[in-house]
Amino acid sequence: MATNRYSDETRTRRLDPDSFANGYFRNAVYRHWDPYEDIPQELLDQDRERLISREQTEQQFDVLRRTLALFGAGEEAVTDDLAPLAMAIGDVDKQLFVTSQLYEEAKHAAFFDRYWHEVIDPVAEARGFEVTAPTDPRYFPDAYVESFDRTERAMDRLLADESPEALAEAFCHYHLVVESVLAQTGYYSIQSAWSPTGADMGVDGEPIHLEGLVEGITRIRSDEGRHVGFGMHEVQRLVAEGVDPAIVEDTLSELLPLVAGTVENPASEVDTTALVEYATEKLGRRIEIITDTNADLPPVETLVHVEGGRDVSTV
Numbered sequence: 001m002a003t004n005r006y007s008d009e010t011r012t013r014r015l016d017p018d019s020f021a022n023g024y025f026r027n028a029v030y031r032h033w034d035p036y037e038d039i040p041q042e043l044l045d046q047d048r049e050r051l052i053s054r055e056q057t058e059q060q061f062d063v064l065r066r067t068l069a070l071f072g073a074g075e076e077a078v079t080d081d082l083a084p085l086a087m088a089i090g091d092v093d094k095q096l097f098v099t100s101q102l103y104e105e106a107k108h109a110a111f112f113d114r115y116w117h118e119v120i121d122p123v124a125e126a127r128g129f130e131v132t133a134p135t136d137p138r139y140f141p142d143a144y145v146e147s148f149d150r151t152e153r154a155m156d157r158l159l160a161d162e163s164p165e166a167l168a169e170a171f172c173h174y175h176l177v178v179e180s181v182l183a184q185t186g187y188y189s190i191q192s193a194w195s196p197t198g199a200d201m202g203v204d205g206e207p208i209h210l211e212g213l214v215e216g217i218t219r220i221r222s223d224e225g226r227h228v229g230f231g232m233h234e235v236q237r238l239v240a241e242g243v244d245p246a247i248v249e250d251t252l253s254e255l256l257p258l259v260a261g262t263v264e265n266p267a268s269e270v271d272t273t274a275l276v277e278y279a280t281e282k283l284g285r286r287i288e289i290i291t292d293t294n295a296d297l298p299p300v301e302t303l304v305h306v307e308g309g310r311d312v313s314t315v
């Protein structure tokens with residue numbers, strides 16, 4: 001009988017339950033959450049009321065608004081940019097995982113869209129501030145645009161070039177810089193400012209706790225822990241199989257100034273030097289792990305664990 005794409009004599013079952021990718025996929029299914037129902041309406045209503053009664057200038061409100069615009073656009077961009085990886089990745093268990101990641105990036109984009117519509121715009125209206133669109137060009141610094149444009153090019157290249165080097169570069173752009181260093185640094189800054197121990201003070205001098213925002217971001221950070229772990233696992237494998245580690249190191253260090261240029265915001269009250277240090281340290285630690293083929297990555301359950309606004313994994 002002729003072979004076809006449905007038959008495969010090297011496999012006795014379709015999926016490999018012992019593969020790391022299958023474990024990651026099962027973790028994604030188990031930890032599924034709904035960006036509409038699982039972040040309760042009451043929490044968003046409470047965030048809105050707290051922001052309306054906060055003593056603030058339009059410029060201070062814009063710091064929060066700008067951060068949320070960057071995240072909303074980023075999640076939309078990565079949803080769009082991931083599809084070529086699903087086509088290039090080959091292995092079926094990895095394909096299952098990448099489809100779960102695509103769905104999760106789409107859910108992240110949906111959460112930020114919901115937050116803007118239900119919290120940000122009503123606060124601007126109530127306070128007499130200019131109502132702005134999350135797509136307004138004012139929110140996107142050149143460094144941000146450049147880092148997402150480069151990521152898009154690295155991902156699109158996979159449509160024509162599925163070589164191990166092209167895959168390694170794609171993972172470096174997408175999983176290790178954009179959604180690891182850039183996104184996690186930004187989420188860390190939001191959680192530092194708007195959680196119970198946060199830096200942002202309300203009218204009575206108490207930190208303002210935006211529980212709806214922090215709840216959404218905690219769920220998103222947990223998903224991102226799994227995505228980043230998958231990328232690190234793949235880059236480590238590609239290096240072990242012969243990709244020159246210099247490709248990884250060069251790609252990451254070329255992108256780091258763009259990360260710094262994105263998180264630095266002169267209008268922000270958050271200490272951006274500390275954020276850039278946090279980003280640099282995270283990236284340095286990751287380079288060490290993925291270029292050391294003997295280094296063990298933490299299990300996926302550890303990578304998705306976000307506690308008290310902090311990810312507890314050492315990567």
Ligand SMILES: [Fe+2]
Nearest residue numbers: 075104105108
């Ligand atoms: Fe995401």
Ligand SMILES: [Fe+2]
Nearest residue numbers: 105179224227
């Ligand atoms: Fe992600």
